[in-house]
Amino acid sequence: MVSTPLPHGGWPTPITSALVVRAAARLGEVVVDGTDVWWSESRPSEQGRSVIVRRSADGTVTDVLPPPWNARTRVHEYGGGAWTVSDGTLWFTEFSDQRLYRLDAGSESPSPVTPEPEVPSGVRHADLRVTPAGVLAVRETHPAAGGAADVVNEIVRITAEGTEVLVSGPDFVSDPRLAPDGATLSWLRWDHPHMPWDAAQLVVRAADGTEHVLAGGPGESVVQPTWGEDLALWWFSDRTNFWSLYRKRPHEQAELVVDVGSDIAGPQWVFGASRFALLADGRVAFAYGRAGADRLAVLEADGSVRELDVPYATFRYVTAQGTSVVCVAGSPSSEPVVLRVDVDGGEPEILRPARDLGLDPGWFSAPEHVTFPTEDAGTGIAEAHALVYPPTNPEATTPDGGLPPLLVVVHGGPTAAAVPVLNLDVQYWTSRGFCVADVDYRGSVGYGRRYRDALQGRWGVVDLDDVVACARFLADSGRVDPARMAIRGGSAGGYTTLAALTMRPGVFTAGASHYGVADLGALAAETHKFESRYLDGLVAPWPSGRAVYDERSPINHVDALDTPLAVFQGDEDAVVPPDQAEAIVAALREKGVPHSYLLFAGEQHGFRQAANIRAALDGELSFYAQVWGFELPAEEGITPIAVVTS
Structure with a gap:
C-alpha cells in the first residue's frame, strides 16, 4: 500500500459518516436468563430504537422486541434499567408512553402492566427486578403542574393486583434488591443537593420493618449493592478514595474485600450499570480501570486477585452465567461485543x-494514555490525563514539515471519562489527518474521589485549565499545529467548549458545541429533577451563588468570542433545552463571528437517528474545512454546511 503526502484534514478515507452509522448499534445491558443471554441494542438505523435481543443456548440470535416497540426509560432523563427478563418473560418500559409492559415467551404482542397515566409519559419505571412477589422498580411520577421539585421518585412493587409503594420520602432512590430470604430489602438513596456519586447511602430493611444505613453518606458514595446466596451483601464504596469492593456477612462487620488502587465502579448516571458479578461457586468477577484501560479479574476463594488474559480494554454490564462472565467488551481495535469468558x-x-x-486494522489509530502538567488551582492536583489518537491513514502521510490539526474532545458528565474502545466517531477524524485528544480533565471518573472532587466548586475553572494545558502540551511537544487547534464536546463537554472559547480565548481557532450549556443560571433554573441541584456542588448553591453562575456562563463573555463555532442541538432536549444553543447563536450572529447552527427535530439529549448523526459529523468536518481552508475528498460528496456571519 503506497502512502501519499497529502494536506491534513482532507485525507481520503473509507471511514465516512455512512460507515459510522451503517448497521451501528449501541450495546446496552446484558441479562442472563438460564442458558440464554439477552442484551439491548440502540440502533440509529431504526431512529434510535432500543431493541431487546436474545441468544439461545443453541446460538440462535433473535430480536425479541419487534418494531415499533422501544425499551427505553426516561427516569432521571438518562434512563437505564428499562428492561429485565425472568423465565423467558420480558418486562420493559416502552419509551413512547413510559408504561411497564410484559412480553410472555412465545408471544409477539406485549401487554401493558401499568395503567395509562393522567399525564402523558408522566409515570416512568426503571431499575426493574423480578421477584416471587412481583416486579421491583424505581417509579418516577411527574405531576400535571409544577416543576422539578414536584417530581416524586419511589421504590414500588408491581403485581397483578396493582402497585405497592415500598420506599418513599428521599429525593432519589435506586437499586431495589430483595435478599434471597425473600424478606430483606436493600436500596440506595440520596437527597438534594447531592448526586449519587457524592453521597449515596445503602439502606437495609429487615423482615420486621426495621431499617439501618449500612454505608454511605456525606463524603462517601455507594453503588451496585448485590446480595449473595449466603445473605452476604456486597457493594462498592469510595470511602478510601477509590470505589472498592465491600462485603457484609450476616452477624459480621462490613469489610473491605478488594482495593486495587483505582476505581472499580463508576458514577451512577444510568440505572443497570454493573462492574462485578457473583459467580455460581462463590467467587467474584470484576472489572477495574488503570492507566486509561480496564482489566477483567477474579477474586479467588483465598482472597487473591487474578487477572484474566482477554484482548479487550473495556468491560461493562458485567454479569455471571455459572462460572463464566458475560459482559459488553471493547478495545482500541474492536467495537463493543457481547463476550462470554470462562474464568x-x-x-x-x-x-x-x-x-x-x-x-484493515491499519486504518485504526491506537490511543496513547498521556499525563500532562496543569495548574493546581487550589486542588492539590497539578496533572491531568488524556487519550491521544495520532493521525492514522495507510494511504496518506504528513507533508514535509507539516503538523496535523488538533481536535480536543471534552466528554460529558462532567463525571465521565475517555474510553479506549474503537469508536468510528474518533477514527472518522484521525483517518483524515487529525490528531484527537480525548481529555480526562479533573472531575473525570476513574482516578479516585480526590481527582473527581477537584472539580467541586471549580467547574468552569479547572476543566478549562486542563483542556488548554492539554492543547498547549501537544503543541509544545511538536505533535500538532498550534494554529489549527479545535475543541468540541457535548452536554457538559459542550459547556467546557463554549467556556474555553469565551474565557480562555486565543488558544483554539475553531470549536463545535453539541447541545452544550451556554447559561449556567438558566440550566440551574430550568433543568430536570435529577440534575436540578447538580450545579450546587460544581459551581455554587443556587440561587444564592448567582454571581458565580454569571461569572462562569459563556453567554456573559461573548464580548471575547471571536472564534468560529459550529452548534448542534436537538429540539426535544429536556436536559439542555434548545434556548441555550439559540442564545449563543444569537450572540455569534450579533458579533459577526463565522458560525453554523443545525437544529435536529425529534432528538433529545444526544443524537440517536442515523441521518442526524451523519449530518452532525459531516457538518462539523465541513465547518473546519471552510474555517481552516482545506479541501474535502470529492468522492464523499459531503454537502458543505452553511457558515454564516449574520
Whole structure:
C-alpha cells in the first residue's frame, strides 16, 4: 500500500459518516436468563430504537422486541434499567408512553402492566427486578403542574393486583434488591443537593420493618449493592478514595474485600450499570480501570486477585452465567461485543460480534494514555490525563514539515471519562489527518474521589485549565499545529467548549458545541429533577451563588468570542433545552463571528437517528474545512454546511 503526502484534514478515507452509522448499534445491558443471554441494542438505523435481543443456548440470535416497540426509560432523563427478563418473560418500559409492559415467551404482542397515566409519559419505571412477589422498580411520577421539585421518585412493587409503594420520602432512590430470604430489602438513596456519586447511602430493611444505613453518606458514595446466596451483601464504596469492593456477612462487620488502587465502579448516571458479578461457586468477577484501560479479574476463594488474559480494554454490564462472565467488551481495535469468558480458562466466546467494517486494522489509530502538567488551582492536583489518537491513514502521510490539526474532545458528565474502545466517531477524524485528544480533565471518573472532587466548586475553572494545558502540551511537544487547534464536546463537554472559547480565548481557532450549556443560571433554573441541584456542588448553591453562575456562563463573555463555532442541538432536549444553543447563536450572529447552527427535530439529549448523526459529523468536518481552508475528498460528496456571519 503506497502512502501519499497529502494536506491534513482532507485525507481520503473509507471511514465516512455512512460507515459510522451503517448497521451501528449501541450495546446496552446484558441479562442472563438460564442458558440464554439477552442484551439491548440502540440502533440509529431504526431512529434510535432500543431493541431487546436474545441468544439461545443453541446460538440462535433473535430480536425479541419487534418494531415499533422501544425499551427505553426516561427516569432521571438518562434512563437505564428499562428492561429485565425472568423465565423467558420480558418486562420493559416502552419509551413512547413510559408504561411497564410484559412480553410472555412465545408471544409477539406485549401487554401493558401499568395503567395509562393522567399525564402523558408522566409515570416512568426503571431499575426493574423480578421477584416471587412481583416486579421491583424505581417509579418516577411527574405531576400535571409544577416543576422539578414536584417530581416524586419511589421504590414500588408491581403485581397483578396493582402497585405497592415500598420506599418513599428521599429525593432519589435506586437499586431495589430483595435478599434471597425473600424478606430483606436493600436500596440506595440520596437527597438534594447531592448526586449519587457524592453521597449515596445503602439502606437495609429487615423482615420486621426495621431499617439501618449500612454505608454511605456525606463524603462517601455507594453503588451496585448485590446480595449473595449466603445473605452476604456486597457493594462498592469510595470511602478510601477509590470505589472498592465491600462485603457484609450476616452477624459480621462490613469489610473491605478488594482495593486495587483505582476505581472499580463508576458514577451512577444510568440505572443497570454493573462492574462485578457473583459467580455460581462463590467467587467474584470484576472489572477495574488503570492507566486509561480496564482489566477483567477474579477474586479467588483465598482472597487473591487474578487477572484474566482477554484482548479487550473495556468491560461493562458485567454479569455471571455459572462460572463464566458475560459482559459488553471493547478495545482500541474492536467495537463493543457481547463476550462470554470462562474464568477458569478456554477461549473467550463472542456472543454478539462487532460490525464487519471491512477495513484493515491499519486504518485504526491506537490511543496513547498521556499525563500532562496543569495548574493546581487550589486542588492539590497539578496533572491531568488524556487519550491521544495520532493521525492514522495507510494511504496518506504528513507533508514535509507539516503538523496535523488538533481536535480536543471534552466528554460529558462532567463525571465521565475517555474510553479506549474503537469508536468510528474518533477514527472518522484521525483517518483524515487529525490528531484527537480525548481529555480526562479533573472531575473525570476513574482516578479516585480526590481527582473527581477537584472539580467541586471549580467547574468552569479547572476543566478549562486542563483542556488548554492539554492543547498547549501537544503543541509544545511538536505533535500538532498550534494554529489549527479545535475543541468540541457535548452536554457538559459542550459547556467546557463554549467556556474555553469565551474565557480562555486565543488558544483554539475553531470549536463545535453539541447541545452544550451556554447559561449556567438558566440550566440551574430550568433543568430536570435529577440534575436540578447538580450545579450546587460544581459551581455554587443556587440561587444564592448567582454571581458565580454569571461569572462562569459563556453567554456573559461573548464580548471575547471571536472564534468560529459550529452548534448542534436537538429540539426535544429536556436536559439542555434548545434556548441555550439559540442564545449563543444569537450572540455569534450579533458579533459577526463565522458560525453554523443545525437544529435536529425529534432528538433529545444526544443524537440517536442515523441521518442526524451523519449530518452532525459531516457538518462539523465541513465547518473546519471552510474555517481552516482545506479541501474535502470529492468522492464523499459531503454537502458543505452553511457558515454564516449574520
